Amino acid sequence: MLRIDDPSFLWPLLTLDEAALEHNITTVAGAFAAAGVDHAPHVKTHMSRRVWERQSAVGVWGATVATPGQLRRVVDWGVRRAFLANEIVDPRDIAWLRSALAGDASGELEEAWVYVDSARGLDLLAAGFDGADAAVVARLGVLVELGVPGGRTGLRTRDEVVALAGRVRDAGLRVVGVSGYEGPVASGTSEQELTDVGRWCDELRATGLAVAGLVDGPLVLSAGGSAFADVVARHLGAPLRDAAGSTVPTRVVLRSGAYVTHDHGHYLHADPWTRMGAQALLPAIRVWATVLSAPEPGLVIVALGRRDVSFDIDLPTPLVARTPDADGRLGAARDLAGVRVTALNDQHGYLALGPEADGTLQPGDVVGFGISHPCTTLDKYRTALITRGDDVVEQVALDF
CATH class of the missing domain: 2.40.37.20 (D-serine dehydratase-like domain)
Incomplete structure (x- = not known):
């Protein structure tokens, strides 16, 4: 067996401790199962098929990616369900996605979720799927993104999200829910910062409730959850009820990715996992x-x-x-x-x-x-x- 100091390896050298990887993967899987939420690990962290296979083996909804290029790569890996947690606005990428959902790409992509946050982005997506077979359109899930003022992508208000969700449905595309990223809300884990993240999650829930009537099936609520998984799981995972007090079926999907290797800095200090009652993760x-x-x-x-x-x-x-x-x-x-x-x-x-x-x-x-x-x-x-x-x-x- 080779060792890290074998002559075939050179410094600097990147190593991942197997025991720490397995500990982190199983710990987070158990924490999310206990919280009653689904997981689509963000594989942009590592972009490794072999690491993804270890994550997938414990049971996940699918793989999250950040770019259309990453989406193509994970389809090549054999990923069947993928979540592009970003807007897709290049007609070439949209055309490729349509072909992948039609079974014409190298992999067999059975479902893909994407974001929209603008009328123009929706128009591009709708044009790319115009005339597609109904079964292909049904495999595409659209989430309207709620952002943070001063942050990155995503509409800034609930009313804007509701209006755009209506336009998605009118365009003949499938609205599956709402999504966003809580990271810009706080930079630390003080009591006030955790409260602020929880308040943002509550707004995402309320926004989801406002579009629930446009969704066929459980309403998807999704957020990141790498630094604030405890807050996201607790707030988004709580029962959602309409004005009449009836429970609205939901599927909560967290996209935590950095957990798989953890680290000796940012995520070590953030540590949402012990706040969830799980074991501490190990830097791999x-x-x-x-x-x-x-x-x-x-x-x-x-x-x-x-x-x-x-x-x-x-x-x-x-x-x-x-x-x-x-x-x-x-x-x-x-x-x-x-x-x-x-x-x-x-x-x-x-x-x-x-x-x-x-x-x-x-x-x-x-x-x-x-x-x-x-x-x-x-x-x-x-x-x-x-x-x-x-x-x-x-x-x-x-x-x-």
């Missing part, structure tokens, strides 16, 4: 890089930069150091204390060492780093190694 992702230089006291330079690791939320966290032998085989791991990353260039990282750590890292040592925000680390690689300790269990392609 680690990036290994070599020490290049120790040019002055208190400073070490490593071969790890912006092309190798995420930096959009937090800088990486030095976790362990290992000294290779004469053949490059890694020695025992030693924990790092008093070491932090202060800056990144394209392919250099600056490590500041406190007095207790000064001199502990030498050129040639290999440092294992934790990261913050897996989505912008995984996309820097084309392959990840799934590991048990130093053993490589599987090499998986990342289809970015």
Whole structure:
């Protein structure tokens, strides 16, 4: 069996701990089952067929993607139900989607959901499906997106969503519900911020109730849920009742994706899972890089930069150091204390060492780093190694 220090691998190296992956996948599946909500994991995090298969094996509604290009890729993987949690406005992409739902693409896409948030976007979608067989149109689900003022896509008011949903139905397309992303509502998990997220979820529920009469079947309510899964599941999963007090059938679909690898930064601190009563998730992702230089006291330079690791939320966290032998085989791991990353260039990282750590890292040592925000680390690689300790269990392609 290969090891991470095999000569065929080079630093920087991306590894995913198998036990942590499996723990995270099963923990989140159990938490959502207990909350009574469905899950369509956002595979933009990793874009790996093999990781998706591990997620799918525990039972999910389908795969969520962010772009039409990602949608094409997951259909190639064999995904049967896909959720493009974004608007689709390019006539070429719409034409491809129609062909995929008709069974003319490489995969067999039996259902796809997409967003609309404008009359123009709806017109483009409707034109692309004009004259399509009724069975093909029935496989397309349209969700009207509710946004956040000052945020990204999505209509800003309930009335706008209701009006556009009516136009979707009048255009002969199938309205399945409403959706949005709660992330722009809060940047942290203070009591007030969690309350704000809950208030936004309540508005999405009320908006869904207002369009429920246009929906054939259960009303879909969907939100992200990576940082605020507890709030989203609690609010959207509560029984929805109309003015007469009758229960409105709903299907709540969360699109959490970053949970699969977790991290040592943003999602570690957000941690909605223990608030749901589940076990804490485990950071699966680690990036290994070599020490290049120790040019002055208190400073070490490593071969790890912006092309190798995420930096959009937090800088990486030095976790362990290992000294290779004469053949490059890694020695025992030693924990790092008093070491932090202060800056990144394209392919250099600056490590500041406190007095207790000064001199502990030498050129040639290999440092294992934790990261913050897996989505912008995984996309820097084309392959990840799934590991048990130093053993490589599987090499998986990342289809970015």
